[in-house]
Amino acid sequence: MIRKLSGLLVAAWIGATVSFGPSHATPAKEAPWLPDAAAYRLTLFLGNLEPIPWDQVETAWSDPYHGSEFSAGALAWLSANSDIGAEPVLDAIARRDRQALFEAATQTIAHRIEEELDRALNADDPATAQQAVQTARKLYRAFADGIGAADADAARQIGRAWLELNNSTGSAGVLGAGATPADREAMVAARTTISSYLAENYLAEDFAPRRLLTPLPETAILSGRDIDLPPSLPPGADIFDQDPLPLLVLNFEEQGIDETDLPLIAYGDMLFDSAQIFGGPARDLGIACSTCHNRSDINQRLFIPGASHQPGAVDVDGAFFNPIFNDRRDDPLDIPSLRGLRFTGPYGRDGRFASLRDFTRNVIVNEFAGAEPTPFMLDALVAYMQEFDFLPNAMLTTDGQLTEAATDAAVRGEILFNQNFEGLGDRSCASCHVPSGNFLDRQAHDIGSVAPGYSGARSGALDTPTLLGTVYTAPYFHDGSLPTLASVVDWFNDTKSLGLTEADQADLTAYLETIGAADEPYEAFDAENTPFRLAFAELTTFASTLDTLLPRRDAEHILLLVETVGADLSADASTMSNLSARPDVYALAERLNQVGAAVRAEDWDTAEASWAAFKAEAMTLEARAF
Template sequence: MRNIMRVLLATLASAFLLSGPVAATPAKEAPWLPEAAAYRLTLFLGNLEPLPWDDIETAWTEPYRGSEFSVGALAWLDRKSDIEPDGLLDAIMREDLQAVFAEATRLVALRIEENLDRALAAEESATAQLAVQTVRELYRAFEDGIAAADPEAARRIGLAWLELNSSTGSAGVLGAGATSADRDTMEAARAVISGYLAENYLLDSFAPRRTLSALPETAVLSGKAIEVPPSLPPGSDIFDQDPLPLLVLNFEEQGIDETDLPLVAYGDMLFDSAQLFGSPAQDLGIACSTCHNRSDVNQRLFIPGASHQPGAIDVDGAFFNPIFNDRRDDPLDIPSLRGLRFTGPYGRDGRFASLRDFTRNVVVNEFGGKEPTPFMLDALVAYMLEFDFLPNSMLTTDGRLTDTTQEAARRGEEIFNTPFARLGDRSCASCHVPDANFLDRQAHDIGSVAPGYEGARAGALDTPTLLGTAYTAPYFHDGSLPTLAAVVDWFDETKSLGLTEEDRADLTAYLETVGAADEPYEAFDTENTAFRLAFAELTTFASTIDTLLPRRDAEHILLLTDTVAADLSADASTMSNLPARPEVYALAERLAAVGAAVRVEDWEAAEASWTAFKSEADAIEERAF
């Protein structure tokens, strides 16, 4: 949804989230060491079908996206390690996935052993501590697999890390308080870690893996079904766009309060709820709003193997719902949902005439969710139909430029409306009809899609609106053109329009003016904070309980309380008013209590907790920033 104040409160908030539903507010990860990052990318990419071998090779040869390191894993190993990765390189070249897994697993385990040797051989405590820190960061590559398969071993190793770290000694402060390393304790702790690695990750051969994971070998050989919690690989980014796009809702512009529209408010909640989807999206906190921040485009969203660039995603690949995998590497630029009630048909190729059918397809097929109830679909559609375009004072309601626009844009408007012989005597405006929100609600093959086979007629794409496009770069279905000027150049060159350089500049100025907005982003200050916006939204979502409780609608109440209580607690970490955080955590617990009572059909207790929630929310609203 949006992006724990003392250590105790942070711990309590984390425990609440871990023990309950997954929040749609993702948590930032610590940076990965290059070889650990490459290993985790290999596990992730190795489970995709078809296998992206070029990406697997790149995972080892180049830094992962957003890495703090300027070199890839192999170059890093050349600098920092005596381990030779020849076996791994050979396995990648042969495209032998089992061998790649085995070699990569051994490499990371050997790197742990190498740094344990350095820690024990160090004469200075600072050197030993640095080696231990490196070991700990490398161990992250295996950590979730061990925790899922062998919690007792995870606990023993955790204690060994504590003992190892605390027994390296200290140089003290200016020579005072120095302590010597406790070699016996270090050796004992190292034996625990190394023993487990030898038994599970430093093997000559591994059992065949149908699915790559960091599970220990003993767990795999046991034959027990063990699920490692889904995780995104290093380089992923599912955080909200910054600055946050402004959300324009039709009812708000008319002065109607969302709390008076319970169906719309429930749909708003569903749009922000990861509970709507199946695994892995639900486990990772991915919701509709993850891709479509505030109804617009999340231009920073990126998942290796599913995105070819930020702001794009392949929703019918192997990751989100394998049964829906079309086995094509075809990530699409995320479309804006602004003005959705005007922009049908839906889907990039306009395959869905109905927004309801399109929405169901996204939930069930693309993201593997359960069949939504009719009420859920009604609510989602009701909410999304309220999305409006960004106001643009340089355009009239029928799509003409106002007198406030620059001369270049007005010249561009003439070009936009001029028929061209190479366009079949049609103009740009023939498809992007100005007085119809720059749409014609049809699909056209303009030659931007490479045919899948000879004679294929599958290149027709739904005409996109031009409204708000100044903020949705890059352009075309695959995001292949970085600017609106590049779009003009593409049409001129591929359609032989014969535009002069001045014509291109004028047409670009027109498109930039049409695509502009008076206020494209949310405006925040010291009190009008991102959390205050989130708090208002979450309490609005919760207001639908006033409608659902009298109906004893347990299914939809629980979906709401599971979503909003977790997000309210998670979002409290963004508050600038630190003294008010405990109140917000308590408010989240109050809403969770509503859900707990509904689960056991104690409707009287649910009513009482809900009444208390409303009273407490009103009392802290002014301090919630």
């Protein structure tokens, strides 16, 4: 996806190593970042990419980060709220000096914390002092995980110092009653604890050279110790599910078949939602197949700085997920829908994989640095993904013809869609997007939408995408460069000299919007049919494959399942609206953990007993799981 950062043991600096600890497949949301702290963390993240995207580093300081609650970027924020200038940071960026940038950015944040602490101590009233302490603590967040990972004792001492500072600022009371003065002695003592640590670790005169930029303290770097640093994405990253959540249409469900009766498919469903099949850092950050492909469709909110040029796009052949797979080209692709996958081969944006199995293995091993999947895992994943179906559309027959429900404009547009144009080589839109073939031809064509990498390059041919369901998959083209279906029609009219009038374009757009529509595109939730209930049903279905795996004594695949499902059950419990049932869900997750512990000990009788208890408790809990 991005550039250069490994989730396993990485030589990070002189003498020291850092490892990124495990996580689960359900990411946790973060509180907003202050602009200057956000710019610092983005600097660390982008500074580890190879090659470094210096334009994005500069933007990290000049513009608000993606999704920021602040309208100002770090530079404007500093100008308005601080006497500390960003000249050293800008100078390092201009010189493209990575080490100097790290030092300048680190010192800027440390100086900002000191500046706010000065304001707190010099404040004339408790409210001003408390505000300054809160701002300082929000800035300290930029270093907090590094300190916590490297020096737990110092992290606890500094944590107590922040509490003491906040409690010592005094109170104005209510309408003058109950006012308490500031305890300046306590404030000074607490501030000294914080400032001493900053001076030694984040305001050093000479920082050790960094091979990996992290918020770890300088003393930890110089110690040469192995440090387990929690994995994190930078401010602005968004790997949460799309909202509203796309509706999942599965072929077997439409035929009334229960997934629990299809253990291979159910296991593949679990793998599709499991971060465990990938390597670090994807696994450690909780990124699974379903992270990008929500419910077989597109996660249009997914965004990772340095890998995504816009939401819903990602560069899967950079070195963030797998340094060996880094092609050193900034070429993020719009995430494709996987609906109707069994009909849409060959696979990959340019159709380079004839086999879905080979494509899937490439995603796991090459793109996301996972271990070689077992044949059973590939069988399961392919079996599951081949059940993805297109969204039902009452305005379209199964052979691609409009029904009476279509508008007159769409009917006129259908004629244009099937009309040959000189600018298309005396072919029609339907020549490639064959209506009877799910609006694709399973071939690759160069339509001129990809800039050649070099003179004479034949690298612009892309696999013909289906037009089914496209109303819900904007933006369009491989790089998401066109925001609407109308803009796609306009692009073809201009670049291919089709000679369409405005009325023609409107009709052709109406046709595309009709064949790309759906009767029910999104999951429908209510007070009882909640996202947790959907997740609970899925996770217990995943677990049902233990009925097959336990008799086979298949320890490898059992452990992968219980590690995925147990962790996600516990994590998803926090989203329950029925709070009284939450402890029971935690207990249910523990049952799976007991299955895993017994399997590791090769105590199959206990594993079977724990599994039987899980099934009984899950059935009892199901009615209250919302």
